[in-house]
Amino acid sequence: MxxxxxxxxxxxxxxxxxxxxxxxxxxxxxxxxxxxxxxxxxxxxxxxxxxxxAPLYQSSSRIIIEANPENRNTLQVIIKDSIVLDKVVKELGLSQSVESLAGRITVASVDNSQVVSISVTDTDPNRAADIANTTAKIYKQEIPTIMDFNDVRLLSDAKVNPLPINxxxxxxxxxxxxxxxxxxxxxxxxxxxxxxxxxxxxxxxxxxxLPVLGRVPKMHKRNLKKKNITQIELEVGGETIGYK
Incomplete structure (x- = not known):
């Protein structure tokens, strides 16, 4: 106890x-x-x-679609259609499918105006800008044939964004x-x-x-063999006493 x-x-x-x-x-x-x-x-x-x-980068190009809100919504949907994106894939020599490319493109009206932003997300910042600009260019070329609509203008090109968004x-x-x-x-x-x-x-x-009066220092067997020590030192009260 x-x-x-x-x-x-x-x-x-x-x-x-x-x-x-x-x-x-x-x-x-x-x-x-x-x-x-x-x-x-x-x-x-x-x-x-x-x-x-993996870091993701985003770039956006802007176009102007001079149409009323109802028609503009329809025109925006065509931007991601295979009719447009198939030509984007061929022109840039992309290895991905049209469906995969469409999943990385976001189309939205800026503040409910006639300005439409085409945003592309990619692991390569340069490729993201190229896809956004090429999509806007091909869309402007193809929409007169598809919808008999000519009031589309390029507003601004996509710039390379070196900072990841994720x-x-x-x-x-x-x-x-x-x-x-x-x-x-x-x-x-x-x-x-x-x-x-x-x-x-x-x-x-x-x-x-009880107070400690002395201690035996650590001794390594290997060091004892090397030095051939035949004396053990004992510290007592701060003094070293040899013992053979």
Whole structure:
């Protein structure tokens, strides 16, 4: 019972005596573990981001369709029709299908005006601008034949946008880096709390309630063989005593 009581008191004293220096020493003792976990989580985040979050770029060209709202809606639908996009694919030499291309084109009226925006999303910023401009050009050429409508004018060409519109990949990598640090530090403190070994003279004194008069330094068998040491040194009260 006395042993248990002493252990409980020791635990309470240790909890009270925890300071920044002890926290630093705990982290320093297993810093390698934190670094390994951080590298793993950061690398995994970067790999996942590379595979699943390819950057997407968007460019828009604008045309003017001089028609009433009802007719303009019909004219806008034709922009994404295969009659127009099939010629876009052939002119630019695209490897994708017309259906796939149509899924990456957005057509919308700007503020309910006669100005219509043709927006293209692609993994290549230059190709996105080329597709938007080519679509607007071919549409202007073909719409008189399709609908007998000639009041379409090109307003502005699409410009290359070098900035991706989707979430930055660096954000996911940063999350992985922070998660690795948090998990690593948490694991280090967990392992330290489970380690009941005595690592300092102060802990021995608290455990036994007696002052420590001496200690035996660490000795490595390999070093003893190399140096052919026949004397063991014992420190007592700050003085070194040789023993053969």
């Amino acid at each position: 006395n042993r248990i009581y002493e252990m409980n008191n020791l635990s309470k004293r240790k909890a009270k005596d925890i300071d920044l220096k002890e926290i630093f020493l705990v982290i320093k003792r297993r810093l390698w573990l934190i670094l390994i976990l951080t590298i793993i989580t950061t690398g995994a985040s970067a790999y996942y981001s590379y595979l699943n979050n 979430q930055s990949q660096n954000k996911l990598i940063l999350i992985g880096f922070i998660a690795g640090l948090v998990i690593g530090i948490g694991l280090v403190f967990l392992l330290d709390s489970l380690d009941d070994s005595l690592r300092s003279e102060r802990e021995v004194e608290e455990m036994l309630g």
